[in-house]
Amino acid sequence: MIVQKFGGSSVADAESIKRVAKRIVETRKAGNDVVVAVSAMGDTTDELLDLASEVAPIPGGRELDMLLTAGERISMALLAMAIRSLGVEARSYTGSQAGMITDAQHGKARIVDVTPKRIRDALDSGYVAIVAGFQGFNRTTGDITTLGRGGSDTTAVALAAALDADVCEIYTDVDGIFTADPRVVPKARKLDRVTSEEMLELAAAGSKVLYIRAVEYARRHGVTLHVRSSFNNNEGTLVVNPKEGENVEEPIISGVAGDLSEGKITVVGVPDVPGKAAQIFRTVAKTGANIDMIVQNISAASTSRTDISFTLPKSEGAVVLQALEADRAESGFESLQYDDQIGKLALVGAGMRTNAGVSARLFTALFEAGINIEMISTSEIRISVVTRADTLNDALRVVHTAFGLDSDVDAVVHGGTGR
Amino acid sequence: MIVQKFGGSSVADAESIKRVAKRIVETRKAGNDVVVAVSAMGDTTDELLDLASEVAPIPGGRELDMLLTAGERISMALLAMAIRSLGVEARSYTGSQAGMITDAQHGKARIVDVTPKRIRDALDSGYVAIVAGFQGFNRTTGDITTLGRGGSDTTAVALAAALDADVCEIYTDVDGIFTADPRVVPKARKLDRVTSEEMLELAAAGSKVLYIRAVEYARRHGVTLHVRSSFNNNEGTLVVNPKEGENVEEPIISGVAGDLSEGKITVVGVPDVPGKAAQIFRTVAKTGANIDMIVQNISAASTSRTDISFTLPKSEGAVVLQALEADRAESGFESLQYDDQIGKLALVGAGMRTNAGVSARLFTALFEAGINIEMISTSEIRISVVTRADTLNDALRVVHTAFGLDSDVDAVVHGGTGR
Numbered sequence: 001m002i003v004q005k006f007g008g009s010s011v012a013d014a015e016s017i018k019r020v021a022k023r024i025v026e027t028r029k030a031g032n033d034v035v036v037a038v039s040a041m042g043d044t045t046d047e048l049l050d051l052a053s054e055v056a057p058i059p060g061g062r063e064l065d066m067l068l069t070a071g072e073r074i075s076m077a078l079l080a081m082a083i084r085s086l087g088v089e090a091r092s093y094t095g096s097q098a099g100m101i102t103d104a105q106h107g108k109a110r111i112v113d114v115t116p117k118r119i120r121d122a123l124d125s126g127y128v129a130i131v132a133g134f135q136g137f138n139r140t141t142g143d144i145t146t147l148g149r150g151g152s153d154t155t156a157v158a159l160a161a162a163l164d165a166d167v168c169e170i171y172t173d174v175d176g177i178f179t180a181d182p183r184v185v186p187k188a189r190k191l192d193r194v195t196s197e198e199m200l201e202l203a204a205a206g207s208k209v210l211y212i213r214a215v216e217y218a219r220r221h222g223v224t225l226h227v228r229s230s231f232n233n234n235e236g237t238l239v240v241n242p243k244e245g246e247n248v249e250e251p252i253i254s255g256v257a258g259d260l261s262e263g264k265i266t267v268v269g270v271p272d273v274p275g276k277a278a279q280i281f282r283t284v285a286k287t288g289a290n291i292d293m294i295v296q297n298i299s300a301a302s303t304s305r306t307d308i309s310f311t312l313p314k315s316e317g318a319v320v321l322q323a324l325e326a327d328r329a330e331s332g333f334e335s336l337q338y339d340d341q342i343g344k345l346a347l348v349g350a351g352m353r354t355n356a357g358v359s360a361r362l363f364t365a366l367f368e369a370g371i372n373i374e375m376i377s378t379s380e381i382r383i384s385v386v387t388r389a390d391t392l393n394d395a396l397r398v399v400h401t402a403f404g405l406d407s408d409v410d411a412v413v414h415g416g417t418g419r
Numbered sequence: 420m421i422v423q424k425f426g427g428s429s430v431a432d433a434e435s436i437k438r439v440a441k442r443i444v445e446t447r448k449a450g451n452d453v454v455v456a457v458s459a460m461g462d463t464t465d466e467l468l469d470l471a472s473e474v475a476p477i478p479g480g481r482e483l484d485m486l487l488t489a490g491e492r493i494s495m496a497l498l499a500m501a502i503r504s505l506g507v508e509a510r511s512y513t514g515s516q517a518g519m520i521t522d523a524q525h526g527k528a529r530i531v532d533v534t535p536k537r538i539r540d541a542l543d544s545g546y547v548a549i550v551a552g553f554q555g556f557n558r559t560t561g562d563i564t565t566l567g568r569g570g571s572d573t574t575a576v577a578l579a580a581a582l583d584a585d586v587c588e589i590y591t592d593v594d595g596i597f598t599a600d601p602r603v604v605p606k607a608r609k610l611d612r613v614t615s616e617e618m619l620e621l622a623a624a625g626s627k628v629l630y631i632r633a634v635e636y637a638r639r640h641g642v643t644l645h646v647r648s649s650f651n652n653n654e655g656t657l658v659v660n661p662k663e664g665e666n667v668e669e670p671i672i673s674g675v676a677g678d679l680s681e682g683k684i685t686v687v688g689v690p691d692v693p694g695k696a697a698q699i700f701r702t703v704a705k706t707g708a709n710i711d712m713i714v715q716n717i718s719a720a721s722t723s724r725t726d727i728s729f730t731l732p733k734s735e736g737a738v739v740l741q742a743l744e745a746d747r748a749e750s751g752f753e754s755l756q757y758d759d760q761i762g763k764l765a766l767v768g769a770g771m772r773t774n775a776g777v778s779a780r781l782f783t784a785l786f787e788a789g790i791n792i793e794m795i796s797t798s799e800i801r802i803s804v805v806t807r808a809d810t811l812n813d814a815l816r817v818v819h820t821a822f823g824l825d826s827d828v829d830a831v832v833h834g835g836t837g838r
Contacts, residue, residue: 014473021474048493054433055440056500063503066511067496070489074467077486078474084482085475092485097561118561142516142537 001033001123001165005133005156009173010230011075012042020171020230021082024128028088033123035163037133037156038079040071061106065135065146069095072132072152080130090128093118095135095144099162100155102136102145109136109145111154111217114162131159150211157214161221168223170210171230176237177202177209179255179405184393187400189407191254193238196225198254198348201382205346206259215239252351252358253403258396259344260389262292263317264375266309267324269334276331277308283327289316293344293377293384305334309375311386314340342374343392346384347399353380365402371395420452420542420584424552424575428592429649430494431461439590439649440501443547447507452542454582456552456575457498459490480525484554484565488514491551491571499549509547512537514554514563518581519574521555521564528555528564530573530636533581542582550578569630576633580640587642589629590649595656596621596628598674598824603812606819608826610673612657615644617673617767620801624765625678634658671770671777672822677815678763679808681711682736683794685728686743688753695750696727702746708735712763712796712803724753728794730805733759761793762811765803766818772799784821790814 004024011017028034048067052059059067076092083090099115122129133152136145147154153170160168177199178188194202196219203212209227218225219241228236270276277296284291294310312320317338324336352358362383366373371394375386387395400406423443430436447453467486471478478486495511502509518534541548552571555564566573572589579587596618597607613621615638622631628646637644638660647655689695696715703710708731716726731739736757743755771777781802785792790813794805806814819825 014470017474051433051493051497052500055436055497056504058504059500060503063496063499063509063511066499067493070492070496073489073492074470074486077482077489078470080482080485081471081475081478084479085477090482092482094485 001035001163002027003035003037003156003160003163003165003168004171005037005152005169006039006171006230007152008039008042008045008075010171011038011079014078017041017075017078017082021079021086023230024079024083024090025086025088028128035119035123035129035131035159035165036079037131037152037159038072038076039133039152040068041075041078044071044074062143065106065144068146069132069135069144072134076130076132080128083128083130088128089126090130091122092130092132093122094132095155096137098129098131098159100131100136100158102138102147104138104141104143104145106143106145108148109138111136111147111158114158116159116162119159119163131155147213150214153211153214154217157217157221157223157225160223161217165223167226168218169226169228170214171228172209173229173231174209175229175232175234176227177207177239177255179253180396180400181207181258184258185256185397185400186410187406189405191237192235193240194254195350196239196241197381198350199225199239201346201348201379202255202257205257205348205382205384206261206344207255207257210239252355253347253349253405254351255348256396256399256403256405257346257348258392259346260392261313262311262342262344263314263338263340264309264311264342264386265317265320265324266307266337266339267331267333268307268337269303269305270308271332272304272306279327279331280308280324280333283323283331284310284320287316287319287323289313289320293375293386295375295377311342311344311375341389343387343389343395344384345387345392345395345399346382347403348382350381352383359383361402362399365398366395369394369398371398420454420582421446422454422456422575422579422582422584422587424456424571424587424589425458425498425649426571426591427458427461427464427494429590430457430498433497436460436494436497436501440498440505442649443498443502443509444505444507447547454538454542454548454550454578454584455498456550456571456578457491457495458552458571459487460494460497463490463493481562484525484563487565488551488554488563491553495549495551499547502547502549507547508545509549510541511549511551512541513551514574515556517548517550517578519550519555519577521557521566523557523560523562523564525562525564527567528557530555530566530577533577535578535581538578538582550574569633572630572633573636576636576640576642576644579642580636584642586645587637588645588647589633590647591628592648592650593628594648594651594653595646596626596658596674598672599815599819600626600677601829603677604675604816604819605829606825608824610656611654612659613673614769615658615660616800617769618644618658620765620767620798621674621676624676624767624801624803625680625763626674626676629658671774672766672768672824673770674767675815675818675822675824676765676767677811678765679811680732681730681761681763682733682757682759683728683730683761683805684736684739684743685726685756685758686750686752687726687756688722688724689727690751691723691725698746699727699743699750699752702742702750703729703739706735706738706742708732708739712794712805714794714796730761730763730794760808762806762808762814763803764806764811764814764818765801766822767801769800771802778802780821781818784817785814788813788817790817
């Protein structure tokens with residue numbers, strides 16, 4: 001049994017839908033049971049959001065979910081029709097029909113149970129089952145919910161887990177997971193295989209191919225993902241879950257990711273007494289912002305004050321600055337600085353766990369290229385550094401080469417995401 | 420409690436939705452419980468049908484219903500948002516959430532039960548309840564269905580019946596039911612009141628304001644309809660159900676309707692022996708065509724053959740001709756004639772039941788205007804005649820005048836239906 005997920009750019013118009021239908025029919029005719037999770041067509045979601053903002057300044061979450069879920073209803077029905085017209089029976093199912101039970105948080109619901117009885121029945125009847133991605137429903141309220149960004153990936157993975165599928169194929173407009181973004185690093189190499197642990201770090205570090213939530217779900221439920229292109233039949237990248245203690249020969253480094261979407265806040269002159277740093281981060285946490293790297297400078301003995309810097313999505317910068325400013329008297333810091341011209345580079349590899357010298361090689365490569373490092377943070381399988389935004393792409397290429405990731409040929413880049 | 424129905428042209432864009440929302444809020448603030456049935460925005464349904472025909476030559480009924488029901492999902496969610504932004508709480512409900520239980524005939528499902536528990540709960544909580552028109556679901560299959568043409572009117576009436584509403588308001592782009600189509604007969608008068616029996620005859624005779632099924636449903640369940648304009652606050656037309664024996668002073672004639680959508684088939688030279696006519700109509704019935712007026716000429720004694728003519732929607736002409744032709748040997752007729760240039764005029768009024776001389780006045784008026792009558796059929800409260808298509812509009816005006824229906828002023832005509 002195979003679960004296949006097609007995103008909005010794969011079903012953007014009638015022609016694309018017919019192409020996807022053909023691929024699904026081929027998979028079915030090869031003898032597989034096939035379940036498909038599909039997103040809304042191309043720009044449908046944005047168009048619906050525009051309409052919502054025209055009729056109401058603050059559309060309620062329940063109604064917004066009701067509105068947005070019309071998008072997959074359209075794409076899934078059309079896809080089922082297209083498959084049927086190729087001679088294979090297909091049925092489409094909404095999130096609630098497919099048993100995607102969620103909590104009641106509209107706009108970012110979490111899956112609490114999957115009861116895919118109708119999907120099993122459809123497969124038993126020999127049908128291809130098309131399921132609306134991104135949507136579920138809450139049993140208590142009886143209301144429709146959506147899963148938030150990357151929700152269709154999560155739908156596909158959750159179905160694969162509940163149905164015990166052999167593989168969950170995520171179709172996209174690139175050939176798989178690369179050692180770096182091929183648009184920035186032309187010599188990026190496609191990875192045949194990556195662990196879910198590495199994939200999580202890459203996604204967190206800015207790789208846009210898979211969403212963190214879907215990878216987490218796959219990891220927790222032991223689902224094997226296969227990320228591949230909907231434009232060709234090449235093998236893509238397998239995202240695997242090696243068992244505890246399984247002897248997998250890991251390459252030291254699986255890839256390098258860059259991210260220009262973050263900014264840096266520096267809280268200057270924080271009194272170096274216990275509890276002050278904690279208070280600052282409590283204030284930040286109250287805004288709901290996702291802070292990432294944190295660095296605290298060693299305090300100058302003369303002043304007994306210290307600087308604390310952290311990175312966060314630029315979209316959350318203003319709110320956090322405001323919250324900190326409001327709390328200044330309590331926290332006792334001297335001033336705030338905001339820098340939205342930073343770039344973040346992350347080097348990821350399960351192999352670096354057992355391999356000394358990775359940091360040294362990274363810093364050397366950047367130093368030799370004249371690229372300044374402003375912040376550093378590490379985990380067991382990742383090293384992240386902050387550079388100036390305008391040096392990030394150079395940094396990515398230099399590091400890619402330094403760790404021997406370069407391919408002999410340039411990568412082929414398709415139409416770009418978010419079409 | 421008031422049920423309000425808004426059609427696609429009333430919610431064609433964000434501005435229209437906001438205008439409708441304002442009206443609903445006014446009704447709510449006047450102290451009424453309000454339930455709204457809403458159609459898909461403007462051309463949404465046609466656009467979805469176009470998409471379907473692009474991906475599949477013959478889209479299946481189940482998937483087509485799944486596709487089309489996305490339309491009301493969009494309009495109802497937007498309408499609920501717009502109402503909420505005016506400070507009144509509103510919730511939208513799909514057909515299945517609202518308990519519109521239907522049989523399993525996709526594309527033309529019939530309502531078998533209405534269990535509006537969630538709507539009652541919403542009203543009890545003080546919400547305005549917005550319900551998707553046109554859609555329901557089948558309990559056995561668990562699948563989504565649609566009610567076919569005029570389905571949103573039927574949804575509104577069925578909700579009004581199940582909730583025991585005081586009135587079901589049908590909002591449209593004309594001021595109510597007129598004695599004739601104001602676009603053809605400028606001196607047409609708005610009726611303040613019409614019986615459901617008359618309304619049924621008017622709808623069957625080509626009046627497009629209400630659909631027959633909705634009027635039938637209202638009649639059977641004793642729902643009072645109020646047909647009115649969504650562009651002003653004028654009183655419209657009440658469609659009432661006088662009780663058996665209730666002494667209602669009826670005007671003799673309530674209106675005159677014209678219809679150019681029918682054609683006429685004449686089966687020439689049918690052997691005048693028992694059973695031949697029956698056989699012809701069995702053949703026609705098998706095609707599912709809706710035949711209307713039937714006329715059988717007196718057979719010429721010399722030939723023992725007769726001609727049978729009947730009218731039917733032009734869209735069904737080809738299929739019926741083909742079926743008759745295939746059956747010619749069995750039926751023994753000589754030839755088939757098809758005429759698609761006919762017009763049908765119907766004069767409707769409950770008062771004609773007790774008033775002799777209506778036919779005579781009708782025929783005289785048409786004769787004096789030089790308009791030829793080709794077929795005649797009568798019921799207790801209706802007289803229909805077939806004329807040449809190009810004389811129909813003249814016939815409508817002449818008859819309207821002859822029965823004293825003319826208003827002193829010309830009717831105001833709004834933007835036209837089906838926008």
